[in-house]
Amino acid sequence: AIERARLSNAAVVLGTATPSLEAWQRAQTGLYDLVSLPERVAGGRTPEMVLVDLTVEERRKGFTYLSDPLKAAMEETFRRNGQVILFLNRRGWATVLLCHTCRTSLKCPRCEVSLTLHRRVNRVLCHYCGHEEAPPAACPDCSTRLRPLGFGTEKVEDEVRRVFSGVNVARMDSDTMSARGAHATVLDAFAAGDVHVLVGTQMIAKGLDFPNALLVGVICGDSALFLPDYRAAERTFQLVAQVAGRTGRGPKGGRVVVQAYDPQHNAIRMGISQDFVAFSRGELKQRAELGYPPFGRLVRVVVQGKDLDEVRARGRELGERLMGRAVRQPAKPIVTESLLPGMEVLAEPVVKPGAGQIAGVVLLGPAPAPIPRIDERHRWHLVAKCETDAAVDEVLSRLRGQVAPKKDLRVLVDVDPLSML
Template identity: 45%
Template structure:
């Protein structure tokens, strides 16, 4: 009797395809393994999702599987079930969901060798050679490289060596020619070394009474052996991470495994360092690893050689057997939402995977998402609370500065208020540290003409270009296009242009001007471009090598610096004024999170919040650290409008080169949606120009469907795909279920 396989392909076709299993492969093919098949006129790789001995198709039209990619499954059963849930929830294909679950290195069979630099000489002879190099200025870079390898124990990965010494490959090659170093190519090592900032990872601390109550409840849930979801709501500095660590320990004691999700790659080394200090070998899954390293980590988990996986969104798919615990730290972060297909939210899918595995899920935050908060209020999640800081630490005092009242100078409104400068000066004299937060990089966001008021905009996008002084370039932060600053207005020809607004680069310059005696470090995507630079900067700041840290969102959460007593929020309005229904929530979260970096040691902290809208609830309640009051206000606003979490949103975005044709197509989509939702399945808003109406040369229009709770996933699967999947010449049509933003 013939054997048939259902195969999911990584294509936007929401069905699986049946192939004949050749007799020679019948004993080898497995569900969860990948196979090569012919699809149309080309070969493709898909995942076997099922095996059967009957086929409803004409056997003569069923193509055979060409060959096997894997002789054992790479997608375990629970991951397969999770991908089906993702496909159902986001209205993508199972194949697209599976494609996101499998590391790229496994898909492309990436090479697994890594180059190392190794000392060829040792002892006095090496010291003599090194001293000779250090004496001469032109050999200083070679000396720096040689000493780094020596201090690393005699061998070092070439990538790490060049990153640490900040030199090109030329000095390294010169040392090889001198016979002082040799290069070796070695297989990628599963054990990864991290330049993290673990904070204090010494002795295991004694739990507070509040922490103990949380751990007791989690322990009971683990003993139950069934799904249980928790929302761990704890103020900044309340010891949520220690609760996670104890929960993982309890899970391992029951011979089960654990996944810990963190919101950003920049936090992964820090988190890994803390978990490794407690548990030893921990697998890491994130996109900053090389392809070979990711494949190594995946295999370690798949083979059962690691019991704990840590990483950002993609670690959701860690192939762990006997999964007992999933932790989502800083669950409110929108980086848990995938931007491209499949557009899943890792927080929601973590709960789904826990249900599938009968595991415990912990969502943790000092500023929970309104979705999670509402779920806890309704009993869908059990609320655990940590209302106090560990060690009796006090919540920092908060000062709101109305920037409308600040005295304007020749360049307009200042961006460091007198209040903030005076507080910084006082605390810096005491030997303390300062963090300044601004979620806008660059020097100035707008270059404007003094006569006509027109700003220099990107030719491909509908946004002003940001000036980066270090590069003397205007840069578009959406398409990465660059130009030199024009000498005169491109619109009217007037020669007087001025820079309006400020970014982290400009704030850094002003801080250096006001406080020249104190070392400053800036952390944003411009200065932290290389993989290990974040960890090194954080370590240096922790050691006191820098007294002032200026940064963007990457410094706003999860970091613990005992000597930081002042936090300045340079502009609380950056996100508040965006045309997005989540703008107030995101502003509250950012201000509250960055404020939480202050006063974590013995000295009391102070937070200065600069704003043009000092009476807005997002600012007022964040300053008071009163999440409950803000949540009550914002939930009432959302309920009145039918916005999440009181329903779902489907966002359909149309993109095209021709503005008029794109607008007409958006109008047609709006009509089709209204017809489909006529029975009350959803309410349609739009079409309208997207707030970012042009990106990379393509005009953007969007339509929103507000979906009430009574509308089921089956209803949406029946109503939306026929509209979204209809071919529209020259246009891209994108569907985003439950968007994190509508920009």
């Protein structure tokens, strides 16, 4: 949109309560004009904020993923004839089927991920490649009973029905919203007051305006906080802040209850209070120290293929090309970046000075991608941290001609990637 506006000499308006850190930094440095809206829509009151430490709640006898403070808040909301929105960005009933004897989980045969139990359809599904099968009666390795662990929106829906009998509950996720018109049907029922509790994934996080939604509960606010992605804290803040904004939009006010395993993390604390300025201050400081956007640019290269040895070799070959052809041996780790665990910097003494390094570039990897296999294809990746646009151009120049499919290998180049997974 920005490039189209530049070509057309038009203005672009970026409107959001949770801007990206890149857009915010450009506004702070004068590249963008900043227009702030400090008041809530229609002058609504700021919701009451409650943080719940799940590490404490889990020690209570009979704990479920509806904590005592959240259940008490729901009971009070129902007494006031209000409605409840419960958010969890994870679908399914159980995220892992674990054998307690051999300590293994049921994994997708095509991917390096656990299968998710969907109880209503009695299937275990892979959310990456789409593989599905009937849940096994016992562990395939030792015949011990498999124990379901973890939770998704389906389990939350069942728990609400169990605890609050007689309450009408609807669920919005990709499992329930596949039919045409399903989205509008559920939202219309909630708006009419026929649904008392709306459980959903990120599709309910923004854009909804229901004055009678007096309570928002975030079931696990930090479920994505510790992913190996430097944007994890930013995305966590955005989701928590957006969900918190679904209540307090009417004259009755509202309340937000956020459950988290690390409730004191800045992304959680600032998200629940919707204080973007305070969050951005700390996050930008960390990004600047490590040279991540908006204080640098990234080029991510992903190598995919069915033969792991070929994928690994191709990844190292591309690393050598980017850092200098003098590199012929596997690199030894020198620095581990805190925001990208598992990725190692290729630098001296692996690459000799004058071997063709690109000025202003630090290469992370090659290393297995955080999800090392999807749909029977192994995945390795490299990330070039570039100080300037010229460095990005040089990285792309060295990759030119290297991304064409080679046997069963694919090389994907992503400039300024939105995901590191």
